Amino acid sequence: MKKTRQIEKNAKIVNKYLNSKLKGNPKKLYDAAGHLIVNGGKRLRPYMVIRSCQIVGGKSSNAMNAASAVEMVHNFSLVHDDIMDNDEMRHGVPTVHKKYGMPLAILAGDVLFSKAFQIISNSKLSDSATTQLVSRLSKACVDICEGQLLDIKMAEERKIPSKAEYITMIGKKTAALFDVSCAMGAICASNKSKDVSNLSSFGRNLGIAFQITDDLIGVMGDPKVTKKPVGNDLREGKKSLPILMAIKLVKGKDKKIILKAFGNSKVTKKDLNKAVEVIRSLGIEESVRKQAQKYSEKAEKSLSKYSGSAKSELITLLDFVVKRSV
Numbered sequence: 001m002k003k004t005r006q007i008e009k010n011a012k013i014v015n016k017y018l019n020s021k022l023k024g025n026p027k028k029l030y031d032a033a034g035h036l037i038v039n040g041g042k043r044l045r046p047y048m049v050i051r052s053c054q055i056v057g058g059k060s061s062n063a064m065n066a067a068s069a070v071e072m073v074h075n076f077s078l079v080h081d082d083i084m085d086n087d088e089m090r091h092g093v094p095t096v097h098k099k100y101g102m103p104l105a106i107l108a109g110d111v112l113f114s115k116a117f118q119i120i121s122n123s124k125l126s127d128s129a130t131t132q133l134v135s136r137l138s139k140a141c142v143d144i145c146e147g148q149l150l151d152i153k154m155a156e157e158r159k160i161p162s163k164a165e166y167i168t169m170i171g172k173k174t175a176a177l178f179d180v181s182c183a184m185g186a187i188c189a190s191n192k193s194k195d196v197s198n199l200s201s202f203g204r205n206l207g208i209a210f211q212i213t214d215d216l217i218g219v220m221g222d223p224k225v226t227k228k229p230v231g232n233d234l235r236e237g238k239k240s241l242p243i244l245m246a247i248k249l250v251k252g253k254d255k256k257i258i259l260k261a262f263g264n265s266k267v268t269k270k271d272l273n274k275a276v277e278v279i280r281s282l283g284i285e286e287s288v289r290k291q292a293q294k295y296s297e298k299a300e301k302s303l304s305k306y307s308g309s310a311k312s313e314l315i316t317l318l319d320f321v322v323k324r325s326v
Contacts, residue, residue, distance in 0.1 A: 006047075007043070007047055011041075013064075014068060015037070017064055017067075018034070018068050019038075022034040028100070028104065029108060033075075033112050033115075035099060035108070036079065036090060037071070040090075041075075043071060045071055046181070047317070048182050049184055049185040050063050051313050052183075052203070052310075052314070053186065055186075055308065055311050058190070059189075062188045063188040065119045066120060069115075070116070070181050073137065073141060076110075079095075082096065083105060083106070117134060120133045129187055133188075136180050140179065143173075144177060150165075154239045155239065161239055166241055170208060170211040170212070174207050175203070175207025175208045176207070177207070179204040182199035182200055182202050182203030183200040186199040198303065198306075201302040202300075202302040202314065204299075205298040206317075209296045212288060212291050212292040212295070215233065215240035216241075218233035219240065219276065220276060220280065230273065231272045234258075235263075237262055242288050243262070245287060245288065246258060246279045247262070254281075257271070257274050262275070
């Protein structure tokens with residue numbers, strides 16, 4: 001509960017700052033850019049920026065521009081992801097392109113991306129720190145694009161990717177922004193490369209653990225929590241870790257049950273539930289949790305030299321990410 005309160009408190013501060021930066025004319029463009037921000041999100045990445053700044057002795061106010069920039073890039077990626085996937089809902093509301101139309105959604109994403117770098121450039125940090133922030137965030141954006149394409153290619157190809165290929169993909173598509181969130185937080189407070197490296201490592205491993213757990217929830221998650229049908233990722237044919245492991249483990253009749261549901265948008269609810277039950281029976285959840293825990297332990301080790309409340313809160317966040325229930 002304490003962890004949730006801290007994140008919610010941080011989210012309110014970040015939301016206020018974000019809203020102040022996403023104003024302008026034409027008003028409809030900024031309404032579209034702020035649509036997903038106004039309608040949900042835990043602001044985990046800004047939380048990580050601010051706590052990573054504090055863990056090395058910095059003030060949260062020094063990291064606010066970087067925290068907001070990271071959240072804008074995150075929302076930019078969500079807008080474009082929803083367009084590519086043709087998703088109609090996010091956070092329980094229509095996606096940007098469904099509410100505002102495709103041209104305006106693309107422009108809204110572009111505004112979020114551009115504003116992120118504008119905010120960093122206008123920070124009161126040293127020129128050296130500002131240059132590092134821009135360099136780090138721009139590299140993360142490239143990684144996200146590369147990871148997105150790797151994900152698309154995996155979906156298109158018939159072959160089942162290896163675990164290493166999957167980790168490479170989520171390392172770019174998801175973990176890159178967790179990595180840069182923590183690295184940028186450290187840069188806002190410290191000019192020591194070791195601090196930046198340690199926090200970067202924490203963020204990367206946290207990001208991988210986060211996505212592995214998220215993919216588990218995408219297969220077996222409670223629809224009341226996920227707001228998506230049970231087995232949603234299986235029906236969509238996503239080659240996530242739990243699905244890869246299940247397909248490689250299962251044999252005979254059970255394999256046919258999984259493959260009947262995998263990537264089949266017209267699969268019946270009954271057949272989809274059968275496939276999910278087969279995956280449960282294989283003990284996939286325990287195996288996937290172990291993989292997430294492995295990266296969690298690597299993340300925690302990166303913070304071994306630090307102490308204080310900011311460290312405790314980052315470790316608590318790490319535990320929450322890995323132990324989320326399905």
